[in-house]
Amino acid sequence: MECTSKTDKYSFLKIFLAGALVALFLPVAAQVADLVLVNGKIFTGVGDAGFANAVAIRGNTILAVGSNANIRRHIGKATRQIDLKGKTVIPGINDAHYHHRPAHLGYTIDFPETGVAEWSACRDSLMQAIANTPAGTWIFGSLDIGVMSDTSINRYLLDSLSSDHPIWLAAYWGHGSILNSAALKALDITGHQADPPGGMMERTGEGIINGRLQEEAQLYGQPLPFIKDDLAITSLRQLARDASGWGITTIQNMCTAATPEVYGRWLPAAEFPLRMRLIRWGKLSNDDYSRLSNPSLDKWLQGSRYYTGGIKWMLDGTPLERGAAMSTDYADKRFWKGSLNYNEAELATIIKWSAATDRPLHIHAVGDRSIATLINGLEKNESAGKIPRIRIEHGDGIRPEHYNALKKQKIIVVQNPAHLMMDSVMRLRWQAGVLQTALPLKSLLRAGIPLALGSDGPMNPYLNIFFACVHPLRPQEALTVREAVSAYTLGSAKAEGREKTKGTIEKGKVADLAVLSQDIFAVPLQQLPGTRSVLTILDGKIVHVSF
Incomplete structure (x- = not known):
């Protein structure tokens, strides 16, 4: 249609502006959700308030979070509705440090x-x-x-x-x-x-x-003659049942028993319904460097529920066998300070490899000397800034004088609460001065150092949350339940570089969440280990239900 006069043009403009103003103030039709959960206590992990009543899910993502009234706007004819009847919901648990040990011959x-x-x-x-x-x-x-x-x-x-x-x-x-x-x-x-x-x-x-x-x-991460595909696949199916029953939606697997490539065969065969991040063991050899340098190595896994990420290196041992590298003698073995598995030159090579291959660096470092050695190695190596993410696994011996350097290097600490329950061994092994600052949790958060939690032992996350909230060796370092849940969800997502897509219940993130059997934010701490998930959702789909 063509305007034939100046008056026509002005009339057309007035009609257009009026229509635009009307459209601006008309209520926008809410997107229809595939699934809504209402009447709950939903820990979003976002902001100071941190709780909502309802959540709407569309496809594999969270469409909206808020009050019951606001979320009901997203209900359509085909929407599935679940009345939570006051139950507590949390983001899916992300176990940041787990060792899958497949069933085997023998x-x-x-x-x-x-x-x-x-x-x-x-x-x-x-x-x-x-x-x-x-x-x-x-x-x-x-x-x-x-x-x-x-x-x-x-x-x-x-x-x-x-x-x-x-x-x-x-x-x-x-x-x-x-x-x-x-x-x-x-x-x-x-x-x-x-x-x-x-x-x-x-x-x-x-x-x-x-x-x-x-x-x-x-022989960490190497093929072993007694591990066979059929038994490993069966054990992965059992792992999925156990983990989903606790509301675990992501497992970061230190591939101790096989390479990520082998898991890439096992996981689809097991129809493993959860997310699994496969962490490769580093081998300090030219052949391994050539393999890690190949950018096509991990393409076959990326984008699926199963994905590779990070290389793990064992810088020292643990206090149990007196292998953690300390700056002082062990209390029960004079003139022995533990030892480093890699010297400074080898550590420098590991840091350069991580930077050159664009792979996250995961360093098992327990003793204060191993942590200081890692910090020193990173500070000396200009290429360290190119490493996409650096993690300290465990970090039992982190001292206050390390905090600034950890924060500067943007290092994430992945702690395992089961270690906190070894307080009797720690008191035997480590001197009083070491014990005064050992196994920090609360202090790391106060210093602005990201903290993630993983099992590295009993998988029950609520048992581990209980351990983190009592901390028998240093009760002043105990976390609140809310802090521990955040470390087990958002903290663990940060530890794998996926905090933008998961770890909290908010609009646009993947719909990974768990409906719990009891209110973990209100029950006495000693009751936490008995918690189970009654409904586990991953990518917007129910993968476990028990109510």
Whole structure:
């Protein structure tokens, strides 16, 4: 249509402006949600208030959060409605530090979770297992601190029990193993081979490996002959049932038992319904650097529920085996300060590799000396600023004088509350001056250092929240439940570089959340471990329901 006069043009303009003003003040039709949850106590994790009554979900994202009245505006004919009846909702739990241990071939002796406490009991159980299984059957068992520390237990002692059964005894906390000759042979570990970078194999006076392996010598992240696809897939299905029943929607898996590529085969076969971030173990070799430099290495996983991210390096051990690198002597072992698994030159190479390959850096650092060594290495290396994200795994020995450097380097601390319950061991191992500042939680938050939580032990997140909220070694460092939940959700999302897409319940983020069996913000702390998820949602879809 063409305006033929000046008057027509003005009339047209007036009609247009009037229509625009009317449209501006007319109520906009609310987008229709696929799912709405109303009448709840929803911990959003956003702002000081932090709670809402209802949430609307469209597709795999959160459409709106707010009052019941506001959210009901998004209800359409096809919208599914769930009345929460006052139940508490939190963002999906993100376990920032988990070790999946797949089911495997062989016979595992049923020792306590914290390992067998007496060698005589271990020997008797081994002899019974040997007698009741065919030759060639792998036999596994876990050891407690005392048995693992007994250096007389080595390949030769185990060989005296059986030379036909491969035997692998491991420290229950993962830092140390004892193998017999049959097991060493099956793993292609010969008597005189050199220690791998980051690991150590104890030896006889003649230099022969005696079967006691430490750190990277335990073949972290490498193919093992007793791990088979079908058993691993079955164990992943069980993991999904357990995790979704606790409201866990993301698992950051330190791939101890297999490479991310192997998990890329297992996870789809298991139809694993949750998110899993696959963290690769670093190997200090030219071949490994060439592999990490290949940008196409991880494309096959990115964009799905399963994705790779970060390389983990073990800078020191733990206080349990006195492997954490300290600046002072251990209280129960004079003239011993623990040791670093990598020297300063090797650490510099690790930092350069992370920067050159654009991969997040995950450093297991427990002792105050290892933490200081890491900080010093980062400060000396200009390329450290190019690393997309730096994490300290554990950080038990972080001291107040480290705080400014941690904040400057934008380091995230991933702590595991189960460590807090080892206070009796810590009191034996570490001197009083160390204990006064050890295992900080509250102080990290006050200093502006991001804190994430992961299990690295019992997976139950509400048990771990309980541990973080009581902190028996240093009660003044205990978190509030709200702080602990934030660390287990938003903090863990920051630890993997995904805080813009998850970790809180707010518009535009992925719809990962859990409806809980009780109000964890109101019940007594001792009741927290009994909490379960009655409804777990991931990407807007229900993956677990029990009410």
